[in-house]
Amino acid sequence: MMVRHYSLKGFYETERTVGCGGFAKVKLATHVATGEKVAIKIMDKALLGADLARVETELGALKTVCHEHVCKLYQVIETDTHFFIIMEYCSGGELFDHIVEKNRLTESESRMFFRQIVSAVAYLHSLGYAHRDLKPENILLDKYQNLKLIDFGLCAKPEGGINNLLQTSCGSPTYAAPELVLGKQYLGTEVDIWAMGVLLYTLLVGALPFDDNTIDCLYRKILAGRYEEPHFLSLESKRLIRSMLQVDPKNRITIKELLNHPWLTLGILDPVEIKSENVIYQDHECLEVMACYNQVKKEAMWDYLKQRKYDYHTATYLLLLSRKKRGSSLKLNSSATKVDIPNKGTIIRRKPVLRNLNIIQSRSDDVVGDNQMVETPTTPSETTNLQMFFNDRTPDNKPVKKSGFIEPDKPSSVRKPHKRYRSPGPDDSSPVPAKRVTTDQSTPVHTPDRKYSANNSETPGSARRVLGSIERSFHRVVNVLTPRKNEDSVNVRPSLLTNKELCNVSTTQYHDPEFVISELSRALEKKGICCKRKGFTLRGKVEPNVLKNLGDCSFELEICYLPHMGPPPPKFTGTPTRSILKKGSLNYNSPARVNVIRDGEAKPDNFKDSSNALVGIRRKRLKGDAWCYKKVCEEILALTASDMKGVTESSV
Numbered sequence: 001m002m003v004r005h006y007s008l009k010g011f012y013e014t015e016r017t018v019g020c021g022g023f024a025k026v027k028l029a030t031h032v033a034t035g036e037k038v039a040i041k042i043m044d045k046a047l048l049g050a051d052l053a054r055v056e057t058e059l060g061a062l063k064t065v066c067h068e069h070v071c072k073l074y075q076v077i078e079t080d081t082h083f084f085i086i087m088e089y090c091s092g093g094e095l096f097d098h099i100v101e102k103n104r105l106t107e108s109e110s111r112m113f114f115r116q117i118v119s120a121v122a123y124l125h126s127l128g129y130a131h132r133d134l135k136p137e138n139i140l141l142d143k144y145q146n147l148k149l150i151d152f153g154l155c156a157k158p159e160g161g162i163n164n165l166l167q168t169s170c171g172s173p174t175y176a177a178p179e180l181v182l183g184k185q186y187l188g189t190e191v192d193i194w195a196m197g198v199l200l201y202t203l204l205v206g207a208l209p210f211d212d213n214t215i216d217c218l219y220r221k222i223l224a225g226r227y228e229e230p231h232f233l234s235l236e237s238k239r240l241i242r243s244m245l246q247v248d249p250k251n252r253i254t255i256k257e258l259l260n261h262p263w264l265t266l267g268i269l270d271p272v273e274i275k276s277e278n279v280i281y282q283d284h285e286c287l288e289v290m291a292c293y294n295q296v297k298k299e300a301m302w303d304y305l306k307q308r309k310y311d312y313h314t315a316t317y318l319l320l321l322s323r324k325k326r327g328s329s330l331k332l333n334s335s336a337t338k339v340d341i342p343n344k345g346t347i348i349r350r351k352p353v354l355r356n357l358n359i360i361q362s363r364s365d366d367v368v369g370d371n372q373m374v375e376t377p378t379t380p381s382e383t384t385n386l387q388m389f390f391n392d393r394t395p396d397n398k399p400v401k402k403s404g405f406i407e408p409d410k411p412s413s414v415r416k417p418h419k420r421y422r423s424p425g426p427d428d429s430s431p432v433p434a435k436r437v438t439t440d441q442s443t444p445v446h447t448p449d450r451k452y453s454a455n456n457s458e459t460p461g462s463a464r465r466v467l468g469s470i471e472r473s474f475h476r477v478v479n480v481l482t483p484r485k486n487e488d489s490v491n492v493r494p495s496l497l498t499n500k501e502l503c504n505v506s507t508t509q510y511h512d513p514e515f516v517i518s519e520l521s522r523a524l525e526k527k528g529i530c531c532k533r534k535g536f537t538l539r540g541k542v543e544p545n546v547l548k549n550l551g552d553c554s555f556e557l558e559i560c561y562l563p564h565m566g567p568p569p570p571k572f573t574g575t576p577t578r579s580i581l582k583k584g585s586l587n588y589n590s591p592a593r594v595n596v597i598r599d600g601e602a603k604p605d606n607f608k609d610s611s612n613a614l615v616g617i618r619r620k621r622l623k624g625d626a627w628c629y630k631k632v633c634e635e636i637l638a639l640t641a642s643d644m645k646g647v648t649e650s651s652v
């Protein structure tokens with residue numbers, strides 16, 4: 001059943017679900033004022049229960065960090081029932097899927113990605129944070145192939161600094177360092193390095209270094225530090241992985257050594273940079289746009305924004321800054337619901353706000369002097385912290401005291417269902433009270449009651465209340481009258497994919513979707529995996545130990561038509577013309593990509609006719625362990641492929 005989130009209405013237009021985790025559903029949405037795409041992580045408080053604390057942990061970290069390879073936070077909305085975390089949208093999907101898609105990455109692609117990971121982790125460590133859940137499922141790609149670290153629910157900021165010991169065992173078993181497995185006290189930095197070793201191995205090899213069907217055997221392998229080194233790995237890659245997967249944490253390479261490691265600088269020469277950004281900084285043009293839009297003085301706008309309330313204004317400003325970085329125009333759409341800037345005394349404008357106003361061109365007459373609007377990429381204190389962390393020297397060249405240079409904070413770690421484990425330890429000995437987690441006491445919650453008309457700043461309170469009430473009634477009428485898009489609506493035909501949607505798709509040689517879905521259902525049944533059919537989608541759930549697998553996961557296999565370019569192919573006559581479902585591999589077998597010129601026009605993506613198109617199987621992990629999902633899909637697709645081959649031979 002589709003849930004309507006009124007607190008987003010007028011501010012964000014939600015689209016499809018792009019991911020699900022143990023705690024959250026993540027939706028793609030458009031930020032109405034800027035038209036920018038964002039991701040909204042929606043968490044139901046009732047389902048969070050005792051894990052409410054992890055939201056606090058995640059938000060605390062996201063509000064502090066700002067790095068090009070950490071997913072940016074724009075806004076936090078808390079209602080009585082939900083959290084909505086509005087973040088940078090990463091359209092490239094999970095690094096995990098990227099690896100699976102390519103089987104394994106080349107050394108140079110792995111290097112490019114690993115440099116970004118090292119940069120982000122070094123930055124986190126310099127701020128006193130350990131991530132504690134580094135794995136390719138928690139690393140996303142944006143459309144420029146930049147990596148973005150997500151999921152800070154298990155991160156820790158030890159009291160007294162990063163060089164203080166933690167005790168809570170948490171994370172995913174296959175990425176867990178030996179000291180975590182043993183339940184010893186450990187350093188957050190050292191367990192992150194181990195997880196990065198596992199990560200680099202998965203990039204280069206396409207499989208986990210430590211894997212087994214039982215947790216005991218898995219832990220034995222981890223404790224022995226025993227893993228295979230495939231022959232195709234270069235000597236330098238092997239050396240680097242070995243230096244991270246050292247059983248004794250004291251022998252493990254440090255993050256500082258990694259920054260300059262020859263493998264990471266090969267062909268690039270420069271050491272990895274850890275340059276941080278300022279979370280929010282003054283930008284003359286963006287501030288002017290914001291001030292004009294909200295009808296306040298620029299100083300007042302900045303005074304408000306620098307409080308970093310993570311409300312709609314913060315989101316709008318941060319999105320404007322990112323538009324500016326990309327060289328896009330700085331325009332704001334006045335159809336977004338307006339939110340008042342609390343300090344009314346500063347409101348000076350009387351001009352009506354125009355639709356799609358491009359405010360850069362209309363410079364206001366009440367701007368703050370240009371010299372006050374200096375962009376400050378990094379604050380002195382941030383620079384100092386980074387310098388101190390990586391040079392072991394203070395700016396006046398005194399040795400740095402290793403602990404205590406970051407404001408102490410409580411470490412936190414919270415159990416994560418499906419993929420993670422946790423054993424209780426002193427670093428979470430102070431149970432987080434089941435209090436209402438507020439992200440910022442002064443952050444306005446954008447419930448419908450807080451929506452004002454465009455010129456609300458000039459409307460007296462009582463009149464505004466009346467208007468608000470009329471507006472709410474109006475919304476209710478509109479909602480009753482607007483037909484709802486039912487998420488449960490069942491597709492009567494498989495969807496026809498475009499070329500851009502061919503990620504995570506296996507091709508078949510068949511044209512009949514009913515036949516393929518029934519073969520898939522049979523294969524799932526044979527493997528003992530219960531599944532539900534909805535339209536042309538099968539949703540399966542794997543319990544631990546089905547298929548002798550440690551993890552559990554749920555997934556979807558959707559039958560769809562593959563795009564074919566040009567006139568429909570002749571009816572299938574027996575000999576497959578394209579690659580058939582490839583046994584035991586999740587690699588995407590690209591269907592023929594032919595640009596057909598019809599009436600002088602190329603039609604690559606928009607060919608809407610599915611008649612005679614071949615059928616494909618699109619897979620998607622919904623929840624749970626990614627490697628379990630990979631194994632299950634491979635086995636099911638292999639089984640289906642061999643079953644269908646028999647049917648093909650006798651029936652065609």
Ligand SMILES: Nc1ncnc2c1ncn2[C@@H]1O[C@H](COP(=O)(O)OP(=O)(O)OP(=O)(O)O)[C@@H](O)[C@H]1O
Pocket residue numbers: 018019020021022023024025026039041071087088089090091093094137140150151153416417418419
């Ligand atoms: N900013 C984003 N842009 C695009 N997709 C995202 C974004 N954030 C999350 N996702 C997708 O949603 C999925 C779930 O998000 P996330 O891991 O943050 O949720 P969670 O409930 O904390 O998960 P977990 O159970 O792993 O803790 C991710 O694996 C990813 O596929």
